[in-house]
Amino acid sequence: MKNTIIAPSILASDFANLESESNMLNRSEADWFHIDIMDGRFVPNISFGIPVTAAINKHAQKPLDVHLMIVEPEKYLEDFKNAGAETLTVHYEACTHLHRTIGQIKELGCKAGVALNPHTPVSVLEDVIQDIDLVCVMSVNPGFGGQKFIENTYDKIEKLASLIKKSNSNALIEIDGGVNLDNAPKLIKAGADVLVAGSFVFNSKNPEDTIKNLKSINNSLVS
Ligand SMILES: O=C(CO)[C@@H](O)[C@H](O)COP(=O)(O)O
Numbered sequence: 338m339k340n341t342i343i344a345p346s347i348l349a350s351d352f353a354n355l356e357s358e359s360n361m362l363n364r365s366e367a368d369w370f371h372i373d374i375m376d377g378r379f380v381p382n383i384s385f386g387i388p389v390t391a392a393i394n395k396h397a398q399k400p401l402d403v404h405l406m407i408v409e410p411e412k413y414l415e416d417f418k419n420a421g422a423e424t425l426t427v428h429y430e431a432c433t434h435l436h437r438t439i440g441q442i443k444e445l446g447c448k449a450g451v452a453l454n455p456h457t458p459v460s461v462l463e464d465v466i467q468d469i470d471l472v473c474v475m476s477v478n479p480g481f482g483g484q485k486f487i488e489n490t491y492d493k494i495e496k497l498a499s500l501i502k503k504s505n506s507n508a509l510i511e512i513d514g515g516v517n518l519d520n521a522p523k524l525i526k527a528g529a530d531v532l533v534a535g536s537f538v539f540n541s542k543n544p545e546d547t548i549k550n551l552k553s554i555n556n557s558l559v560s
C-alpha cells in the first residue's frame with residue numbers, strides 16, 4: 338500500500354511558540370516539516386528566513402522540506418542546507434539556469450525539488466525530470482496560506498505522473514495549497530505522494546488528530 342507523506346506547513350503555525358508547535362509535529366503522524374520561505378519579491382509576502390529555519394530545526398525530529406519562494410535561490414542554498422534542510426525546493430519560474438541549480442542542490446547532499454506555479458505546465462520539466470527528487474505542484478498561487486484549492490490540479494497531477502513514468506524518474510509528486518480532507522483522497526488517487534497542509538492542520542481544533550486523519554486516507558482508499 339502506498340504511504341502518503343504528510344507535510345504540515347509551519348507557515349500556519351503560531352510563530353510565537355515554534356518550540357511547542359514543533360513538539361506537536363514530532364508527536365504527531367506528520368512525516369516532514371514544510372517550511373515556506375517568502376522574500377517579498379518572488380511572491381508578494383515575506384515569511385521568515387534562515388535563522389528561523391535553524392531554530393525550528395533545533396526542535397524538529399523529522400526532515401525539513403524547505404520551499405524557497407525567492408528570487409535567485411541559488412545564492413542561499415548552502416545557508417538553508419546548514420539550517421537543516423533535507424529537501425530544497427526551488428521554483429521553476431525563479432531559476433534561469435534550473436539544471437545548474439538542481440546540480441548545486443545535489444552537490445550539497447540535499448534532495449532537489451522543483452515547484453511549479455499554477456500557470457506553468459508540467460511539460461517544462463521534461464528535460465530535468467530524471468534529475469529531481471520531488472515536483473511541488475502549487476494548487477494555489479504561492480505567497481499565502483489559507484487560499485482556495487485550484488481544481489485544475491488533478492489534471493496536472495495525472496500529466497505529471499505520466500511524465501514521471503515515461504521518463505523512469507523517481508520524483509515524488511507534492512501538492513501544496515488548500516489541501517484538506519475533502520480533496521486529499523482525490524489527490525492521492527490522481528497520483529500525489531506528498532500532501533502539504535497548513536491552515537487545515539493548524540486552524541483545526543486538534544492538529545494532531547487532523548494529521549492522523551490525513552495520514553489514514555490511504556487505508557480508507559484500499560477498501
Ligand atoms: O507554499 C505555500 C503557499 O505559498 C503553502 O505551503 C502554504 O503554506 C499552504 O497553506 P494552506 O493553503 O494549506 O493553508
Ligand SMILES: [Co+2]
Nearest residue numbers: 373404513533
Ligand atoms: Co509551500
